[in-house]
Amino acid sequence: MHQKNWSICLLNFLLFITVAIAANTINAQNINVEASFYGDEWVDRRTPISFNLSRELTSEDGRIALWIGNDDVTGITRIEAGRIIYPSDRVSLPSGKHNVKIFLVLEGDQWNEIAQFPLNVRTIGGIEEFSATPGLTLTNKGQLVEQKQPDIPESERPTFQDITGQINFKALALKNDWQIDFETQIVGVSFEREALRFRDLGEDAPRIDLARYQVNATNRGAKITAGHLRHGQHPHLLNNFQSRGLMYRQEIEDFLDITVAGTYAGNVVGWSNFAGFTDPGHRIISGTVGFDAIEDAPGVLRLEATTVFGAREPRNSFNQEAILDSETSRGAGLRLLSTIWDRRIRSEASVALSSFKNPNDPNLSRGENLVPVFRENRMAWYGDISAQLIRNLDFVPQIPLNLRTGYKFTRIDPLYETVGVFVRGDIEEHQLSATTSAGPLTVNYQHRRNEDNLDNLPSVLKTLSRQHNIQVQLNTSSIVGYDSSIPSWILPNLNYSYNYVHQFGAGVPPEGGFDESHVPDQTNDVYQFATAWQNTKWSFSYRFQHSYQDNRQPGRENNDFIRNNHVVAFRIAPIRQIDVGTNFNFDLNKNRANNETEIARRLGFNVQLRPVDSLNLRGSYQPSRRFDRADTRLQTQTQISAEATWRFRFLTYLQNPPGANLYLRFSRQETFRVDPFRDEPDENMIWTLQSGITLNLF
Numbered sequence: 001m002h003q004k005n006w007s008i009c010l011l012n013f014l015l016f017i018t019v020a021i022a023a024n025t026i027n028a029q030n031i032n033v034e035a036s037f038y039g040d041e042w043v044d045r046r047t048p049i050s051f052n053l054s055r056e057l058t059s060e061d062g063r064i065a066l067w068i069g070n071d072d073v074t075g076i077t078r079i080e081a082g083r084i085i086y087p088s089d090r091v092s093l094p095s096g097k098h099n100v101k102i103f104l105v106l107e108g109d110q111w112n113e114i115a116q117f118p119l120n121v122r123t124i125g126g127i128e129e130f131s132a133t134p135g136l137t138l139t140n141k142g143q144l145v146e147q148k149q150p151d152i153p154e155s156e157r158p159t160f161q162d163i164t165g166q167i168n169f170k171a172l173a174l175k176n177d178w179q180i181d182f183e184t185q186i187v188g189v190s191f192e193r194e195a196l197r198f199r200d201l202g203e204d205a206p207r208i209d210l211a212r213y214q215v216n217a218t219n220r221g222a223k224i225t226a227g228h229l230r231h232g233q234h235p236h237l238l239n240n241f242q243s244r245g246l247m248y249r250q251e252i253e254d255f256l257d258i259t260v261a262g263t264y265a266g267n268v269v270g271w272s273n274f275a276g277f278t279d280p281g282h283r284i285i286s287g288t289v290g291f292d293a294i295e296d297a298p299g300v301l302r303l304e305a306t307t308v309f310g311a312r313e314p315r316n317s318f319n320q321e322a323i324l325d326s327e328t329s330r331g332a333g334l335r336l337l338s339t340i341w342d343r344r345i346r347s348e349a350s351v352a353l354s355s356f357k358n359p360n361d362p363n364l365s366r367g368e369n370l371v372p373v374f375r376e377n378r379m380a381w382y383g384d385i386s387a388q389l390i391r392n393l394d395f396v397p398q399i400p401l402n403l404r405t406g407y408k409f410t411r412i413d414p415l416y417e418t419v420g421v422f423v424r425g426d427i428e429e430h431q432l433s434a435t436t437s438a439g440p441l442t443v444n445y446q447h448r449r450n451e452d453n454l455d456n457l458p459s460v461l462k463t464l465s466r467q468h469n470i471q472v473q474l475n476t477s478s479i480v481g482y483d484s485s486i487p488s489w490i491l492p493n494l495n496y497s498y499n500y501v502h503q504f505g506a507g508v509p510p511e512g513g514f515d516e517s518h519v520p521d522q523t524n525d526v527y528q529f530a531t532a533w534q535n536t537k538w539s540f541s542y543r544f545q546h547s548y549q550d551n552r553q554p555g556r557e558n559n560d561f562i563r564n565n566h567v568v569a570f571r572i573a574p575i576r577q578i579d580v581g582t583n584f585n586f587d588l589n590k591n592r593a594n595n596e597t598e599i600a601r602r603l604g605f606n607v608q609l610r611p612v613d614s615l616n617l618r619g620s621y622q623p624s625r626r627f628d629r630a631d632t633r634l635q636t637q638t639q640i641s642a643e644a645t646w647r648f649r650f651l652t653y654l655q656n657p658p659g660a661n662l663y664l665r666f667s668r669q670e671t672f673r674v675d676p677f678r679d680e681p682d683e684n685m686i687w688t689l690q691s692g693i694t695l696n697l698f
Contacts, residue, residue: 031055033102033115042120042128045092051084051102051115064105065084068119069098091242095123095130134698141692149685151501151580163190177219181646184213196269196517210271221251231261234381236304236334236412238286238351238420240430244276255292261285263311265419281326284310284420310419329356329419347385354378356417378416380423383409399439403490406433414455426452440475451506461514462506471497477534487535495530504552521552537574543567562590579608598633600626610648616645634674641667661694 032054037043057064064084071094078085084102085489086093102115122128142161143586148154159583160297165188173180188208189195195205209464214227225247232238234426245263247518252258262277262285277283286308293301307551312327331351357375393401407430444467453462476491525548532541544566551559564587572579587600602624609617622639643665649657668687 008413014406026175030682031057031104031114032289035100035115035117037117037119039118040120041120042122043093044122044126045124045678046088047093048088049086049093051083052082056082057104062104062110062112065103065105067101067103067136069096075270076248091120093121095121097129103651107455122175128176130173131171135166136697137168138164138695138697139164139166139692140694142688143688145363145687145689147687152684152686153268160191162194164188164194168634179218180216182213182215185211187211206271209269223249225599229261229263231259231263231418232306232308234308234333234335234352235350235382236416236421236423237308237331237354237418240282241284241420242267243284246277253295255295255298257290259286261287261289263312266315272489280683282313282315284308285568286420288332298336299339302337304337305332305527306335307332308418308420312419312423313605327356327358327417327419329354331355331418331420341387344388344391345385346387350382352380352418354380354416354418355421362440376415376417378413378425380412380416381410383407386433393495395440401402401436401438403436404434407431408433411454418615426454428452428454440478442471442473444471445469447544459512461509461512461519463520464504464506466500466502468500470496471495489533489535492531492533495528497526497528499526500524517553517555518554523550523552524548526549538572539570541567541569556593558593560592561586562592564588577610581606597629598626599629600624614647616647618643633677634670634672638670639668641665656698658695658697660696663693665690 034052034054036048036052045262051066051574064077064079064479065072065621066077066084066086067073068086073086073091076087076091078087098119098121100117100119101113104112104114108144120128123130143157146158167186167188168184170183171181186208187196192198192205192206192207192458195201195207196209196211206560212228214225214229217224217487224462224683228242228244229247229283230240230242231245231247232241242261243263243266243512245261247259247261247263249257249259262283263281264273264276265282265284266485268276273279277285279580286306288304290302290304293303307330309330310328314326316525331352331354333350335350337365338347355375355377373471386404388402388404390401390403395401403478409431410429412425412427416423416425423566428448429448431446431448433446435445435446446467448467448469449465451462451464456462474494477488477493479491501524504521508514508516508519516567519647520683526545527547528543528545530541530543533539545564545638547561549561551557553559559633566586567583569581569583571579581604583604584602584631585600585602587598587602589598589600590596591598602622604620604622607618611617619642620640624637624639626635627633643663645663647659647661651657666689668685670685671683673682
C-alpha cells in the first residue's frame, strides 16, 4: 500500500516538473529577439551591438544571460527597457567568428535558449580573419670519427658538429574582400661554407639569411604577388621563369586577363635586393594579355600575346657561376591554345620574335677595340597537337581500348636568343607519338627527327638525327586478377623497350676544309627487358639491357662499344618488422677499338629491422669486382654500412607535441686496385661514424 502511494507521489512530481518546463518553454518561445547586426557582415571590435526583445521581461520569465562564443558576458551587459546592450565602447568584442547565444535562466539554474546569432568581428587592424602557421626545425649533423688508411690525405674537417635551422612561417588574412597570404623561409647555418650566399659573398655571407618569401593579395579578379614567383608561359620567350620580383594579374572580364611582371634576371636569395626588379641592368619585365574567344567556354580557344624586355649582366647567382657576357633582348610573341571535342583534341601554336644583343662589356674588352656585335632579330615557331581518337572503347568485356596520337614541331632560327629562356638555336625538330592501351597492355611509340644549319651555309656542317623509341608494358597480374580464385602474383609484369638513335652529317661541307673522316655517323641501339613478380611479402625481378654503339664514320669504323647488363633482385618481408633483400648485377663492356672486354660483378645484401614503430635499423653489405679478360686490371671494393634511426615526441602534454629524429650511421669502404700503370697495387680503406638529430619544434 505504501509502495503504491510512493509511486503515485513520484508520478505527480514528474508531471509537475514536465508541465513547469513546458510552460517556461512556451513562455520563452513567446519572446522574439532582433539583433542590431547582420550575421554575414563583419564589424569592428568597438562597434556597439544590441538586441531588442519583443516585450519586456517579468520576474516569471527569469533573468537574461548573454554568451559570445564560449564566454559568459552577462556581467558587463546592460538591460534597458526590453533591450540588451553590450558595452563595446568599454570592452572590445573578441576577434573572429562567434555564435552569440541569449538565454532565459530560471530558478533552479534552468537555462532556456531563446535566440542565437552569428557574429563576425575584425581584428585590431581591421582584418576579418587571420591564421598563422609557424614552423621551426633545428638540425645537427656531425662526424664523430673518420679514419683513412694507408696514405689517403686527411679531410679538411675529419670531425665536426654543424647546426642548421629553418624557420617557416605562413599566414592568411581576410579584409574587405581582400585575401592576403604570406609565406617565408629563413635558413641559418653554423658552418660558413653552407651559407646561402657563400659562393657570392665568401666570408661576408650572413649565417642567417632569407631563402624565399612570397606575398599574395587577391581581390575578386585582381592578384598581386611579391617575392619569389614564376611567370611566363611562352615556350621561346619566357617559360615559367622563377626569381624574385613583383607580378600583377587582372581578370577584366571572364574572357580577358592581363599579367605584368618584373623579376631579377637570375636566382636570388638573401635580405638584400628584397624587391628583385629594381636593377635595370639585371632584370626581366614581361606583359601578357590573354583572350578567350568563346566567353562561355574558357579554354576552348584562347589567344595570348606576350612581350618581354630583359637584361642580364655577368653576375654570380647563389647557385651558379657567372655568365661570360652581358646580354639584352626584347621580344614579342603569340600563343594560341585550343581544346575541343570534350577535351579529346588539344593544340598549341606559338611564334616569337626576339631582338638580341651583347652590349660592350669592359670586363671582357679590357680597353681593347673589339669587333662590335650587332643586334640580331630572329624568330622561333612551335606547334603541338594531340588527339585521343579512342577513349574507353569496350571492344572486349572489361578491356577498354584507348588511343592517343600527337605531333610536335619546333623551328628556331640561327642566332636566336633571349634572356628569358635558354633555347638551342639553328634547329628544326619534328616529333610523332602514339600511345595505345587495351586493358593490361600499353604500347607507346615515338619518332623524332631534327636538323641544324637551317641557312644551309656551305662552310658549316649540317647534322641530322633520327630517333625511334617503343615501349611495351604488359601487366599480366591484372589478367588473372579478374578471377579471384587465382592469385594475382602468379604471372609477372613484363616491360620491353627499344631505342634507336642515328646521328650523322648530311654531307661534306665544300668550303669548310672538311673531308669524309670529319663527318660524324653513329648509331645507338638500346634494348631493355624487365619482368617482376610481386606479393605483399616478397618480390622477385630481373632486368636485362643491351646497348650497341656503332661508329660508321670513315676511319673510325672500329670505335664501337657493346654493353650487356643483367640485374637480379629478390626481397622478402615475412613480417612487418623484418625486410631482407639481395641483388646481383653483372656488367660486360666491350671496346672493339682496343679489343678490350671489361667485366663487373656487384652483389648486395640489405636488411631492415623495425623492432618498434619508432626505431628503424638498416644494414647493407656490397662487394664488387671489376676486371678485364686480359688480366691486366683488377679492382675490388667492399662497402659496409649500418644505420639506426629513432623517431620520438616530447612534451606530449601539448596539443601538438614537437618531434625529433635521431640517427647514428656507420660506413666502411675498402678498395684494392691493380693496373699496368702502377708499380704496386693500390689499397686503401676509409670508415666514418656520423650522427645527427632533427628537432621539429613546431
